[in-house]
Amino acid sequence: MELGERSLPDWINGFMTLTEETEPPRLFRKWSAISCIAAALQRKCRIELGVSLTFYPNMYIVLVGPSATGKGTAMAFASDIINQVPNIKLASQATSLQALIRRMKETNFIDIDEENNTTMYHSSMTIFSNEFTVFLGYHNRELISALCDWYDCHNVWTYDTISRDKETINGVWVNLLAGTTPDSIQSALPQEAIGAGLTSRIIFVNEYKKDKLIIIPSSIVEGTKVQQMLINDLAHIQLMSGKFKLAPSFIEYYTEWCYKQDEMPPFYDKKFDGYNGRRRRHLMALSMVCSASCSDSMDITSEHVQRAAELLEEVELKMSTVFRGLGRSDIADLINDAIRFIETSSVDEIPLWQFARAFEGNMDKISMDRVLKTLEASRYVQLINRPGIGMSIVIIRQ
Numbered sequence: 001m002e003l004g005e006r007s008l009p010d011w012i013n014g015f016m017t018l019t020e021e022t023e024p025p026r027l028f029r030k031w032s033a034i035s036c037i038a039a040a041l042q043r044k045c046r047i048e049l050g051v052s053l054t055f056y057p058n059m060y061i062v063l064v065g066p067s068a069t070g071k072g073t074a075m076a077f078a079s080d081i082i083n084q085v086p087n088i089k090l091a092s093q094a095t096s097l098q099a100l101i102r103r104m105k106e107t108n109f110i111d112i113d114e115e116n117n118t119t120m121y122h123s124s125m126t127i128f129s130n131e132f133t134v135f136l137g138y139h140n141r142e143l144i145s146a147l148c149d150w151y152d153c154h155n156v157w158t159y160d161t162i163s164r165d166k167e168t169i170n171g172v173w174v175n176l177l178a179g180t181t182p183d184s185i186q187s188a189l190p191q192e193a194i195g196a197g198l199t200s201r202i203i204f205v206n207e208y209k210k211d212k213l214i215i216i217p218s219s220i221v222e223g224t225k226v227q228q229m230l231i232n233d234l235a236h237i238q239l240m241s242g243k244f245k246l247a248p249s250f251i252e253y254y255t256e257w258c259y260k261q262d263e264m265p266p267f268y269d270k271k272f273d274g275y276n277g278r279r280r281r282h283l284m285a286l287s288m289v290c291s292a293s294c295s296d297s298m299d300i301t302s303e304h305v306q307r308a309a310e311l312l313e314e315v316e317l318k319m320s321t322v323f324r325g326l327g328r329s330d331i332a333d334l335i336n337d338a339i340r341f342i343e344t345s346s347v348d349e350i351p352l353w354q355f356a357r358a359f360e361g362n363m364d365k366i367s368m369d370r371v372l373k374t375l376e377a378s379r380y381v382q383l384i385n386r387p388g389i390g391m392s393i394v395i396i397r398q
Contacts, residue, residue, distance in 0.1 A: 006236055007229035011037060011293040014233070018226045019077050023214050024070025025207040027315060028063050032078040034311070035061050035126075035177040037289045039088050040238040042124035043153060043173030044111040045292075047244050047284050047300070055284035056153045057292075060176040060202045062132055064185060064322055066340075070210045071179030072130045078177065079128050084231045085238055091127040095135070097143045100125075101159055104169050111241050120241075122171030132178035133188035141190060144198050150174040151201045182206075182322060182336075194323060200274025203282060206318040208344045237292050244288055249302035257283070257309055266316045271323045283308050331370055334363055338371050339380060342395050352383075352391040 008014035015033035022029070041057040048054050063071040082088050089107040091100055104123040111120045129135035136143060149157060150172050159167040180188075193199060217223070258280065265276040286308035291300045321339075341358060342350070356368060363371065372393070375381045382394040 006233045006296070008233055009294060011230065011233050011237065012290075013293075014226060014230050015077070015081075018223060018230060019074070021214055021217055022070070022073065022077075023210040023212060024074040025065070025209075025211045027205050027207055028065070028070055028074035029077070030311075031061050031063065031203070031205045031315065032074045032177060034286070034289050035059065035175065036078045036082055036234060037237055037292050038175050038285065039082055039126040039177075040085065040234050041240060041288060041292055042088075042109070042175075042238075043122035043171050044109070044120060044124070044241040045244065045288060045298070046242075047246070047288060054153075055281060055288075056173060057285045057288040058151070058153065058173055058175040059282070059285050059289075060147070060151060060198075061178070062176075062185070062202050062204050063179040064182055064204050064206045065179075065208060066181055068210070069207055075128060075130060075177060075179060081227065081230050081234060082126070082128075085234050087238060089125050091125055097140075097146055098161075100127075100143075100146075101167050101169065104172070104174075105167065108170075113242055120171065122173055123169050124171075124173040124175075126175040127178070129176075129178040131184070132180040133184040135178060136188055138188055139190045141193075144189070144193050147174070147176075148198055148201065176202075182340075186323065195271045195274050197274070199271070199323075200278055202275075203312075203315060204319045204322045205315055206322050208340060236296055240292060240296060240298060242298060244291060244298050244300050247299060247301040250287070250300050250305050253302040253305050254283075257305070266313070267320055269320060272320065275319075279312070282312060286311055331367060331374070334359075334367060334371050335374055337362070338375060342375075342381060342393070345395060348395050348397070350393045350395070351389070352393060355393055 012030065012033045015036070016026075016029060019029045038057045038059050043056055043058075046054050046056050063074065065071055079090070082090065087109070089103070091103055095103075104125050107123050107125050109120075109122050109124060111122070112118070113120050127135070146159075151174065154172050155170070157169045157172045159169075161167060189199065261276075261279055266272075266279070267276055283305065287300050287305045290304040290307045290311075291298065321336075338355075338359070341355070355372075356363075359368065372381070372383060376383055379396055381396060384392050384394055386392050
């Protein structure tokens with residue numbers, strides 16, 4: 001592939017332009033773009049903050065939403081671009097741990113670190129899976145454990161096979177973009193994987209409905225032109241290699257951010273304690289992505305890390321709701337379903353009879369009263385008796 005200059009000033013913004021007149025939620029499209037850049041950077045790019053303190057740009061991103069919210073569509077835009085850029089290796093959508101290991105062993109890349117004049121060997125692979133729970137399987141602890149290990153990008157990773165042979169992978173690097181529904185992700189993961197395990201390594205992008213209804217997309221000619229620009233620029237990004245250089249302004253902003261994160265973490269929920277602890281790592285990966293999105297220079301400034309922090313904060317607003325239905329209460333899942341129902345309502349007041357009909361297969365009168373009283377105490381709703389009409393549920397918009 002012959003490369004000229006970059007075609008677009010910012011890759012993420014270009015991807016958003018390409019997908020503007022489509023139905024998937026904005027966050028689904030944005031984080032699909034982020035995963036594309038991470039897939040191109042691979043293990044050959046890094047940030048070094050000290051001895052044995054190296055950060056790589058791989059991320060585990062899972063788009064979460066009910067069926068037909070546009071998860072697969074957003075991912076399709078990303079995979080259509082990635083498939084046309086050489087040297088980005090993709091795993092199969094549904095596979096076994098052993099097949100994944102074989103695939104990683106086959107993706108042996110060799111890069112030269114020009115700064116140190118050393119040869120780098122790495123097995124960089126991106127997993128695209130439209131249905132994460134199909135890829136993961138039900139309570140597949142072996143694959144979950146491997147994903148946890150791979151996230152940390154070990155220099156050497158070994159696996160003992162059933163036949164007592166050893167599989168060895170040099171320069172492990174795995175990037176993940178997947179989609180799933182809230183119910184599926186909760187049922188597929190064992191309890192121990194939530195909080196300190198695999199979920200602490202995942203950025204969950206949670207949306208409840210598609211952004212808009214598009215009957216016929218806008219100009220195909222213009223879309224093809226933008227897509228070709230994105231392919232060209234991602235090929236530029238794929239050629240980047242070595243250490244990112246940290247500007248003094250980055251160090252200053254990052255230091256302040258770390259103190260703030262320590263004092264005011266985004267979540268006060270045991271299910272996200274592990275995520276809070278890995279938030280710096282997420283920020284580092286995103287900072288590399290933000291830098292690569294707009295320049296080949298491999299410089300990271302305060303602008304890049306600030307943009308990365310804003311991306312995290314934006315997605316974290318809804319992330320806590322991913323595991324909202326998990327808890328010790330016997331109506332925890334019913335409360336979660338009710339919250340999802342009222343948050344996606346197009347009106348601010350719902351007659352009680354309408355709510356009852358929506359959940360008549362799951363709640364009896366006693367359960368419904370408990371759910372509504374809990375929602376009222378949590379200030380999600382207010383119950384009001386309208387004379388001549390009956391009881392209504394008034395939604396309190398946050």
